Amino acid sequence: MSIFEFISSIVLGGIVAFHSSDTTSPIMYGLIAMLIWFMIPFAVNFISLKKRSLRTFFQGKSTIFIQDGKVMEDNLKKEKFSTDDLLESLRAKDIFQVADVEFAVLEPSGLLNVLPKKENQPLTAKDLGLKLPPKKEPQTVIMDGEMILEPLANMSLNPNWLETELEKINVTIENVFIGQVDSDGQLTVDLYDDKIAVATPSEKPLLLATMKKCQADLELFALATENEQSKQIYEKNSEKLTKAIQLLAPILKN
Amino acid sequence: MLSFLNQRASKGEIVKMTVSSQVKVCYSSIKSAEATIQMLANKTQNKQTITAYKQAAQILSEVKVDLQEQVMYLLREEPQY
Numbered sequence: 263m264s265i266f267e268f269i270s271s272i273v274l275g276g277i278v279a280f281h282s283s284d285t286t287s288p289i290m291y292g293l294i295a296m297l298i299w300f301m302i303p304f305a306v307n308f309i310s311l312k313k314r315s316l317r318t319f320f321q322g323k324s325t326i327f328i329q330d331g332k333v334m335e336d337n338l339k340k341e342k343f344s345t346d347d348l349l350e351s352l353r354a355k356d357i358f359q360v361a362d363v364e365f366a367v368l369e370p371s372g373l374l375n376v377l378p379k380k381e382n383q384p385l386t387a388k389d390l391g392l393k394l395p396p397k398k399e400p401q402t403v404i405m406d407g408e409m410i411l412e413p414l415a416n417m418s419l420n421p422n423w424l425e426t427e428l429e430k431i432n433v434t435i436e437n438v439f440i441g442q443v444d445s446d447g448q449l450t451v452d453l454y455d456d457k458i459a460v461a462t463p464s465e466k467p468l469l470l471a472t473m474k475k476c477q478a479d480l481e482l483f484a485l486a487t488e489n490e491q492s493k494q495i496y497e498k499n500s501e502k503l504t505k506a507i508q509l510l511a512p513i514l515k516n
Numbered sequence: 517m518l519s520f521l522n523q524r525a526s527k528g529e530i531v532k533m534t535v536s537s538q539v540k541v542c543y544s545s546i547k548s549a550e551a552t553i554q555m556l557a558n559k560t561q562n563k564q565t566i567t568a569y570k571q572a573a574q575i576l577s578e579v580k581v582d583l584q585e586q587v588m589y590l591l592r593e594e595p596q597y
Contacts, residue, residue, distance in 0.1 A: 395565050417561065447559025469552045472545050476579075479542045486535065495586060499579045506575040509568050510553070 266320060270303045322370035328363050331379065341368055352376060395513045397445055404441030404451065417443050424449070431461050446513075470507070470514040477503040536590035543583040550576040 274296060281292030310317040325337050327348060338348060349360075351374035357363060365377040387394050401413035409421060427449045428435055437458075441451040448463040477500055484496035550573055557569035 395568070396562055398561060445561045446556065446565070447561070465552060465556065469549055469556070472549045472552075473576075476542050476545050476549065479538065479545075483535070483539060483542070492586060492589070495582055499582050502575050502579050506572040506579075509575075510572050513565055513568055 265322070266303050266306050270299050273299050324370060325368045326365070327368055327374065328360070328366035328376075331361065331364055333360060343368070348374075357382075393512050400442045400444045402440065402442050403449075404435060404438045407436045407438055407454075409435060414443075417447065419443065419447070433458070433460065466514040470511065473503060473507050473510070477507060536587065536594055539583065539590060540587055543580065543587055546576055546580050546583060550580060 277292055277295050277299065281287060281289060306320050310320045325341050327334055327337055327341075327343070333348070338345075352358070352360065352363065352366070355374070355376045357376060357378060362378055362382045363376055364379045366374055368374050401417050403410055403414045403417075403419075403424060409424060411421070414421065414424065424441075425435075428438070428441075428451075431449075431451070433451060433453060437453050437455055439452045439454050441449060443449050446466075448465075450463065451460055453460060480496050480500035480503060484493050484500060487493050487496065553569050553573045553576065557566050557573065560566060560569070
């Protein structure tokens with residue numbers, strides 16, 4: 263919230279409070295005053311959207327407090343921030359040591375935003391060099407025991423498919439509280455009756471296990487056979503399967 | 517596992533027979549895996565995932581063809597089977 267919005271909301275509150283309790287002043291004045299105080303922040307917003315220099319004037323600029331891991335004392339003084347204030351704001355971001363911070367900036371709204379040093383940032387799949395398949399949002403296809411057609415159509419599935427899937431896990435649709443389909447087309451359900459155990463989707467782990475087993479079998483065959491040609495074929499195919507497993511493992515594991 | 521025990525016991529006909537049946541089992545597992553991959557590929561919405569599935573299915577079908585040849589070869593070796 264910018265300072266203009268803050269002021270105008272207080273003023274608007276005052277006008278409403280005054281005119282609703284004071285019976286002597288005409289209601290028209292109150293309405294006009296309110297209209298004007300509505301218009302001012304609206305106009306300010308409109309102008310600041312159009313022009314950057316006016317935006318910095320109306321909404322203020324952000325101030326850098328920590329850069330390259332070093333505290334900018336002059337900027338702290340300019341913003342009337344004491345050392346305690348800075349430490350408190352950092353603690354709000356779960357940082358208890360200034361040395362852990364690479365960059366911190368005070369936003370015009372008064373919020374301190376912090377970029378921790380790389381080694382203090384949470385580990386991501388990118389850091390580990392993991393390739394993860396992109397996942398889209400799941401669709402809720404059953405709510406309160408009723409099929410919802412639109413999300414089902416979004417996944418290009420039909421009611422027949424849903425009925426078959428429910429039959430596979432042996433539940434009736436009336437017993438399903440929530441049913442969702444993920445982007446891989448797997449259905450997960452929560453039942454009204456919590457005593458019934460529902461089978462979790464097992465196709466993907468099973469497939470991965472099958473492929474791994476086949477690969478191990480081929481390696482065994484390659485070791486066991488005495489025929490040189492067969493041995494080569496087994497080895498070649500074992501390598502191919504390893505490649506396929508590597509290709510699918512990130513998808514099948516989650 | 518049993519076949520390898522057998523193999524150590526006697527390098528007879530029985531050993532090769534069990535090997536050929538093992539290869540057959542492996543062959544059918546590959547077939548089933550390929551079918552599962554194609555099914556999953558049909559169900560998923562994501563294009564990248566579909567490509568990965570298709571590549572894997574391609575590899576598996578190559579392996580399948582090779583294994584089929586091996587099964588035929590082993591059967592020819594063991595006519596009494």
